[in-house]
Amino acid sequence: MKRKLLGSWEIKKTNTSSGLKKVVISVTSIILGLIFAGLFVLLTGKNPLELYTEIVQSSVGSIYGLSETIVEMIPLALCSLGVSLAFRMQLWNIGAEGQFYMGAFGATYFALFFSGLPKLVLLPLMLLAGLICGGLWALIPALPKAFWNVNETISSLLLNYVAYLWIAYLVYGPWKDPKGNNFPLTKPFSDNGTIPVFGNTRISYALFLMFIIAVILFFILKHSKWGYEIRVSGSSRKAADYAGMSYIKNVLLVMFLSGSISGIAGMAEVSGVLHRLQQTISPGYGYTAILIALLARLNPISILLVSFLMGGLLVGGYSLQTSGFPSSMVSMFQGSILFFVLAGEMFNNYRLVRKKA
Amino acid sequence: MVEMRKITKEFPGILANDQVSLVVNKGEIHALLGENGAGKSTLMSVLTGLYRPDGGEIFIEGKRVEFSSPKDAVKKGIGMVHQHFKLVQPFTVAENIMLSIKELKQIYNLKEIERQIIGQSEAFGLSIDPKAKIWQLSVGEQQRVEIIKLLLLGAEFLILDEPTAVLTPQEAKALYTTLQKMAVSGKSIVIISHKMNEVMENTNSITVLRDGRSIGTVQTKTTNEKELAKMMVGRNISSTTGKTLSAKTDILMTLANVSALGDNGLLKLKNISMDIYKGEILGIAGVDGNGQKELAETVAGLRSAKQGAISFCGKDCTKSGRKKRINLGISYVPEDRMTTGLVTELNAYENVALKSYRKYPGPFISWDKVKHDSEQLIEKFDVRLASMSNPVKMMSGGNIQKLLLAREIESNPKLIIAVYPMRGLDIGATDYVRRLLIGESEKGITVLLISEDLEDILSMTDRIIVMHGGEIMGVVKPNETSREEIGLMMAGKRKVDLHEA
Ligand SMILES: Nc1ncnc2c1ncn2[C@@H]1O[C@H](COP(=O)(O)OP(=O)(O)OP(=O)(O)O)[C@@H](O)[C@H]1O
Ligand SMILES: [Mg+2]
Numbered sequence: 001m002k003r004k005l006l007g008s009w010e011i012k013k014t015n016t017s018s019g020l021k022k023v024v025i026s027v028t029s030i031i032l033g034l035i036f037a038g039l040f041v042l043l044t045g046k047n048p049l050e051l052y053t054e055i056v057q058s059s060v061g062s063i064y065g066l067s068e069t070i071v072e073m074i075p076l077a078l079c080s081l082g083v084s085l086a087f088r089m090q091l092w093n094i095g096a097e098g099q100f101y102m103g104a105f106g107a108t109y110f111a112l113f114f115s116g117l118p119k120l121v122l123l124p125l126m127l128l129a130g131l132i133c134g135g136l137w138a139l140i141p142a143l144p145k146a147f148w149n150v151n152e153t154i155s156s157l158l159l160n161y162v163a164y165l166w167i168a169y170l171v172y173g174p175w176k177d178p179k180g181n182n183f184p185l186t187k188p189f190s191d192n193g194t195i196p197v198f199g200n201t202r203i204s205y206a207l208f209l210m211f212i213i214a215v216i217l218f219f220i221l222k223h224s225k226w227g228y229e230i231r232v233s234g235s236s237r238k239a240a241d242y243a244g245m246s247y248i249k250n251v252l253l254v255m256f257l258s259g260s261i262s263g264i265a266g267m268a269e270v271s272g273v274l275h276r277l278q279q280t281i282s283p284g285y286g287y288t289a290i291l292i293a294l295l296a297r298l299n300p301i302s303i304l305l306v307s308f309l310m311g312g313l314l315v316g317g318y319s320l321q322t323s324g325f326p327s328s329m330v331s332m333f334q335g336s337i338l339f340f341v342l343a344g345e346m347f348n349n350y351r352l353v354r355k356k357a
Numbered sequence: 358m359v360e361m362r363k364i365t366k367e368f369p370g371i372l373a374n375d376q377v378s379l380v381v382n383k384g385e386i387h388a389l390l391g392e393n394g395a396g397k398s399t400l401m402s403v404l405t406g407l408y409r410p411d412g413g414e415i416f417i418e419g420k421r422v423e424f425s426s427p428k429d430a431v432k433k434g435i436g437m438v439h440q441h442f443k444l445v446q447p448f449t450v451a452e453n454i455m456l457s458i459k460e461l462k463q464i465y466n467l468k469e470i471e472r473q474i475i476g477q478s479e480a481f482g483l484s485i486d487p488k489a490k491i492w493q494l495s496v497g498e499q500q501r502v503e504i505i506k507l508l509l510l511g512a513e514f515l516i517l518d519e520p521t522a523v524l525t526p527q528e529a530k531a532l533y534t535t536l537q538k539m540a541v542s543g544k545s546i547v548i549i550s551h552k553m554n555e556v557m558e559n560t561n562s563i564t565v566l567r568d569g570r571s572i573g574t575v576q577t578k579t580t581n582e583k584e585l586a587k588m589m590v591g592r593n594i595s596s597t598t599g600k601t602l603s604a605k606t607d608i609l610m611t612l613a614n615v616s617a618l619g620d621n622g623l624l625k626l627k628n629i630s631m632d633i634y635k636g637e638i639l640g641i642a643g644v645d646g647n648g649q650k651e652l653a654e655t656v657a658g659l660r661s662a663k664q665g666a667i668s669f670c671g672k673d674c675t676k677s678g679r680k681k682r683i684n685l686g687i688s689y690v691p692e693d694r695m696t697t698g699l700v701t702e703l704n705a706y707e708n709v710a711l712k713s714y715r716k717y718p719g720p721f722i723s724w725d726k727v728k729h730d731s732e733q734l735i736e737k738f739d740v741r742l743a744s745m746s747n748p749v750k751m752m753s754g755g756n757i758q759k760l761l762l763a764r765e766i767e768s769n770p771k772l773i774i775a776v777y778p779m780r781g782l783d784i785g786a787t788d789y790v791r792r793l794l795i796g797e798s799e800k801g802i803t804v805l806l807i808s809e810d811l812e813d814i815l816s817m818t819d820r821i822i823v824m825h826g827g828e829i830m831g832v833v834k835p836n837e838t839s840r841e842e843i844g845l846m847m848a849g850k851r852k853v854d855l856h857e858a
Pocket of ligand 2: 397398399440753754755
């Protein structure tokens with residue numbers, strides 16, 4: 001399809017879209033998004049360039065900054081890998097935040113009450129608990145979806161608040177650290193319950209977990225029979241039934257795994273970074289993860305890249321707060337970027353060509 | 358008068374229209390003929406502003422026009438009913454029509470729209486209930502909704518892309534009566550069809566396309582089917598295959614007192630008992646909506662039997678679902694190719710894998726092997742497409758059907774359930790599929806042929822079961838029955854009663 005534009009140029013619909021072109025468009029969109037957000041910074045009377053320099057400086061300008069960016073990247077990437085799996089089947093699981101909290105809850109239970117177990121037993125146990133709790137939390141909206149076709153978007157979102165309040169109840173009540181000056185947090189995990197870190201950074205070995213899960217997902221989606229079933233089921237349920245694929249089984253399995261990956265992220269956060277459970281353990285990782293998954297077009301490898309960028313933005317945002325900017329500035333950047341990426345999407349399907357004379 | 362002059366349209370890798378010219382006069386019914394993939398739908402999509410041509414011009418009443426969207430074309434009075442309808446299933450007829458009209462004339466009054474729908478439907482004999490939900494309507498009724506939509510939008514030039522492919526003979530007749538009324542009232546109609554007899558009976562002039570080029574326009578009165586066929590394929594084509602009747606006796610599948618519910622929860626199959634013999638072609642005749650679809654789905658394992666027992670090769674399989682039936686060797690060509698038989702967003706070889714993906718050992722699919730197999734399949738069945746990596750929805754309607762048939766026939770089945778398999782196929786391909794199914798049955802493969810085309814049923818089958826209201830009216834042999842007898846049974850008379858009278 002061709003549309004008329006100005007004079008000798010027109011927009012033409014294309015059927016093919018090369019990988020390189022996609023990357024160029026994505027990067028351009030992100031830059032445009034930042035420029036647009038910069039205009040708002042200008043309105044506040046500050047120099048956006050200084051601000052961006054500050055963000056880049058603080059997030060990747062030093063070894064410390066870089067390491068902090070990676071610390072943020074791990075939960076972002078894991079949650080995003082989780083939601084992307086569900087999105088592939090057109091299951092709109094936007095409950096990664098809640099699944100993250102429930103994963104943290106499961107892991108904390110073992111860290112607090114089985115703190116004496118040896119590390120090699122306790123850590124896998126915590127991982128398993130986080131995985132199962134996150135997965136089960138995602139199964140709650142999945143069951144009505146699978147059996148009665150109840151929309152999962154709202155139910156998975158609402159469960160985020162339930163999970164958040166459940167953790168609040170625990171850290172204000174039964175699990176509160178008696179020696180914690182009444183702060184809403186549990187007592188610190190024993191050394192056996194914490195994931196080791198690289199050198200003197202705060203990056204935990206959960207980094208490996210992130211890479212492994214990304215690679216596994218990549219292969220499952222691209223080459224496995226099950227990944228193929230997910231794609232078919234996502235496009236047409238009737239076709240899935242026709243091919244003898246069990247839609248119900250796949251909805252439940254996909255949602256469970258989707259939630260369990262976010263659950264692993266929650267486990268990694270309390271066990272690898274915070275070393276305790278507290279009321280707020282996430283600045284909205286589960287929500288940003290949705291954005292990342294969409295920006296990365298659900299591709300596991302792109303998710304890692306975009307998570308790194310978003311992690312940097314978060315770290316930059318923290319340092320902006322110290323120079324007097326509101327922390328919501330980062331949300332504005334994210335929103336602006338998303339807006340331009342969605343607009344840029346158009347250019348993947350259309351092409352600007354010079355009219356033949 | 359509408360004139361298209363030297364229209365050229367290119368898709369990546371394929372020249373769909375090559376300098377095609379076409380003149381449609383006021384008040385005439387003009388047919389567009391051509392093989393699958395000849396470029397008919399593309400040409401009409403250019404005329405309705407869906408595609409912008411790479412070359413050529415369009416004139417309406419002598420004035421040059423340029424469309425950049427279907428909306429522009431609608432404003433000039435051009436509207437099209439597409440091969441695959443574009444209606445919102447959960448909405449009512451009136452709501453669907455409101456959706457398309459509201460952009461043009463600001464009407465938000467549902468009552469007013471309902472009144473106008475009834476007005477149009479009475480004027481042209483298109484009976485429809487404006488309050489009915491789309492999913493409750495038969496295909497024929499949905500098509501009427503599309504036509505009324507165009508009329509309310511003020512269309513003077515109506516284009517219908519293979520409208521009768523999905524209709525029963527009765528519905529097709531009614532449609533042509535409607536079109537004739539429209540032509541008399543001064544509207545122009547372009548109709549795409551593969552059915553030569555109806556084109557000969559109902560149109561004024563005919564344009565034939567071949568490989569994207571126009572072969573010429575002829576007056577219907579001055580031509581005949583043979584000449585048209587030659588124009589379409591470029592050579593004389595031999596008439597249809599003869600089938601030697603054979604009486605088979607080995608039972609492949611048995612249905613004993615099977616009942617099943619329809620999508621709406623009502624009983625659609627009532628106490629069906631039948632044997633299917635190994636190597637036969639068993640025809641199921643009946644007016645659309647009398648339980649044939651439910652029967653096909655029950656045999657395929659997509660619909661569970663509420664009562665009764667089913668056995669295959671002597672073993673009970675009443676409870677086994679679709680996956681088990683696939684493994685038993687039951688192939689299924691469903692009526693609904695766009696959302697059930699194929700995944701239109703996936704490409705050609707990914708769709709071929711829909712049947713075969715389980716056969717690869719281990720948890721992975723060997724896509725190289727799939728591609729290789731698909732290439733062979735596409736070549737063997739002469740499926741024409743620009744690229745195997747394009748989404749299937751970019752293929753022409755007939756080629757989509759060919760791909761589906763090819764996949765189901767080539768999977769080494771014991772039983773092929775074919776529901777309206779010739780739908781949308783050109784004369785050459787229809788003949789090919791006929792031969793193919795007959796050939797398969799000679800190799801010992803059983804075919805359950807569900808069709809509303811009595812011609813096919815009578816010329817291809819060994820036995821015919823006639824259904825009405827979810828029940829079997831009787832079983833007849835094609836050489837011992839007549840169209841009249843089958844027609845009466847389709848209308849609800851039992852064979853036993855017929856012969857007593
Ligand atoms: N959107 C598209 N993108 C790429 N190729 C296309 C597209 N639409 C059609 N084609 C190709 O253009 C050619 C003509 O297709 P078209 O749909 O016009 O055929 P047709 O004459 O309507 O055939 P049929 O009788 O099978 O419906 C086909 O080879 C088809 O694959
Ligand atoms: Mg077509």
